[in-house]
C-alpha cells in the first residue's frame with residue numbers, strides 16, 4: 001500500500017497527491033500537521049529523518065524529496081509516457097525543470113511563508129523586511145523565467161501538448177501565491193498571462209483533481225482574508 005505523508009497545504013505534497021489522483025494510483029494520505037510540528041515527531045522522523053514533507057512509504061520502502069517521489073511513482077506505476085517520457089532527451093528536459101524548481105521557483109514558498117504565514121498562522125516572530133524582499137526578488141525572477149522561457153509555446157511546460165510531472169510540481173508551487181493579499185497576487189500574475197493560462201489549462205485538464213488538492217489552500221486563503229478584514233475593521 002502506498003502512503004503519502006504530508007499536508008495539502010504543502011506545495012510539493014499537493015503535487016504528489018495530484019499525480020496519484022490523475023493516474024488513479026491508490027494511496028492513503030497520512031496528514032502531518034506542520035503547525036503542530038508533527039513533521040518533527042519520532043514516528044515521522046523514522047520515515048524521513050530530515051523531517052520534511054512529503055514522504056512516502058511504498059510497501060515498506062521509505063522515500064522523501066518530492067521530485068524523486070514523482071519520478072519513482074512515474075516509473076514504478078503504469079502511467080502514460082507524457083508524465084515522464086522514456087526518451088532520454090525528453091526525460092532530461094523534465095529533470096532539468098525539476099532541478100531548476102528547487103533553487104529558483106521554490107523561493108515562492110519562502111516569500112509567501114515569511115510574508116503571510118510566519119506570524120499569522122505559525123505564531124512566530126515576524127520576518128525581517130529585507131529577508132522578505134530578498135525572497136520576493138528571487139520569486140519574481142523565477143516567475144519571469146517561467147513566463148518567458150518555459151511557457152513560450154504552451155499549453156504545458158516546454159511546449160508539450162500533455163502535462164509532465166514538472167508541470168505538477170511547478171504549478172503546485174505557483175498556486176501558493178493564492179495566500180497573498182489580492183493586490184499582491186494581481187501584481188504578480190496580472191502581467192504574466194502565460195502562467196495564468198497554464199494554471200487554467202491544468203485545472204481543466206486535470207479536473208476535478210487539481211481543484212480537490214487545492215481545497216485546503218483555498219480555505220487558508222479565506223482565513224487570511226477574513227483576518228485581514230477584521231484587522232481593518234478594528235482599525236476603523
Ligand SMILES: N[C@@H](CCC(=O)N[C@@H](CS)C(=O)NCC(=O)O)C(=O)O
Pocket residue numbers: 009010011012013034039051052053054064065066067102
Ligand atoms: N526538497 C523537499 C522540500 C520539502 C519541504 O521543504 N517541505 C516543507 C513543506 S512544503 C516542510 O516540510 N517544511 C517543514 C520545515 O521546514 O520544518 C521536497 O521537495 O520534498
